[in-house]
Amino acid sequence: MGYDFTLADVAYLTSDEAASALTEVDGRELSARTRLADTGWARTRFGDRAGLLVETVLARRKAVAKLPAAGAWLLTDDAVQQATPAAVAAHRARRLAGRRVHDVTCSIGAELAALVGVADLVIGSDLDPVRLAMAAHNVPGASLLRADALRPVTRGTTVIADPARRAGGRRTHDPAALQPPLPDLLDVYDGRDLAVKCAPGLNFDALDWAGEVEVVSLDGGVREACLYSPGLSGPGVRRRASVLRSDGTGFEVTDAMTDDIDERPPGQWIVDPDGAIVRAGLVRHWAAHHGLWQLDPRIAYLTGDTLPGGVRGFHILDRFKYTEKTLKQALAQHDCGIAEILVRGVDVDPAVLRPRLKLRGTRSLSVVLTRIGRTAEAFVCEASYQPVRNR
Known part of the structure; x- marks a missing residue:
């Protein structure tokens, strides 16, 4: 279990005192070999705040591969695991350029960061006040409010949702076991322009989804699937594969393309x-x-x-x-x-x-x-x- 952050912790972490302390802690190795000694040093140096300082430094180190800006972010280990990699979030943001977008499960703000400067308006909401406070620090260009994803609080916006994919500490592929449940999300936002991030192992055929399902990979690893409502889907597209690379290259394949191929012996x-x-x-x-x-x-x-x-x-x-x-x-x-x-x-x-x-x-x-x-x-x-x- 990771450190359980509070709003008071978040307030402290945004102070000049915490910035200096985090720099000191980040100077430690904090590896499996040195973790015990480094944590003991932190307790001697910073007392009761050692836990949140060590956890923040470790979370930033873990996040930097996904979120290049994470070196200055406030985050939790669970939020890092769930966060969308910056390249994938940027890819989705390009699809939503010029729209008024509301991320109803914004967490620490990974999607919001990609949308600011691309979307016409960026709103984020979450039930967790701590993650919301972290998002306010991480993405100052977004408008934030505390709200339940299943109780709409905006009108005329394109909605993004990223249901948590863990139940009882274990990853789940059951749409009804997500938090919030995927069927409930689809019902609440029926008729709205909606993008829902899902695990790529989800059984999409069982959803009877009328829009587009996009599966996204980054640098050879499949990262996510995203359900796009008909208003966000490409013309005649029900399935899309987006192959992204960190160097900016990549390509897309859709089911609107022909699938007519020969049956021949192996080539070279x-x-x-x-x-x-x-x-x-x-x-x-x-x-x-x-x-x-x-x-x-x-x-x-x-x-x-x-x-x-x-x-x-x-x-x-x-x-x-x-x-x-x-x-x-x-x-x-x-x-x-x-x-x-x-x-x-x-x-x-x-x-x-x-x-x-x-x-x-x-x-x-x-x-x-x-x-x-x-x-x-x-x-x-x-x-x-x-x-x-x-x-």
Whole structure:
């Protein structure tokens, strides 16, 4: 359990005295190795305020990868876990540019920070007075009020909501177990322009959602899904995958694009689509856009004779029916000493298989194990990355 912040703590943390104290605490290592000694030092130096100072410094360090401005923010460990990464929040803010936006679960203000300067008006509300006070410090350009997300307090605004995805200390994918419950949110704001951030593992088909579902990844990791009401959806779009990267590059795929692809033997490359594309069910749409096709219609691996820009792919060196013995022999022939093993559609655990291959070569190669039809096949490959070409 983390430190339980109070409004008095937040008031202290905004003082000049706290700024100096936080600088001192931040000078300590505060690692697993030194935590006990550093905390003891903090208690001697700052007395009863040691806990909130240490917790604030640790939360800032944890948050900085998600929120570059977090070095000066007030936050809690739970709020950091829930917070939207700045790049993802900025992506959503661009969709809402020029609107009057109300974040009804604003917490410490991660979404608000991205909206200020982009939206016409930015309002944040939350039931937790401590997080609301933190948001006031973190995002001074937003208008804030304490309110229940299920009791609308604004009119004519586009509503953003981010229900908490933990119940009883455990992550949940049950829409009714979110806080506030997703069905209740959708009911309360029925007819309003609404964007609801959700876990990407949620069963969207069970919601019978009339708008758009966008699945977003950042730097190769799937971060979230977001439900957009029909008034915020793209024309004819029900599913969207947005692939974001910290360097500002990226792309989108939607179900408004064609999914007409050929059925052909494997080409020269294997491509493992970004997780957002797979979760959004848009593998065929992305493949069609790049002239790729599937190794097997039931499996997400794609293949083709060229590698799309901005994508990591696997150049095929060898292909054969998979058995552990034939794979071991093939890797020895290719002088493989390190093997990346990717598996889909075959009951193989890479962590168990890798040491049994007893690799002794000098090359680093990739192995793709998958099923084509009823046959388990192995592909020995060289991984490669095709940079995005300047337009």
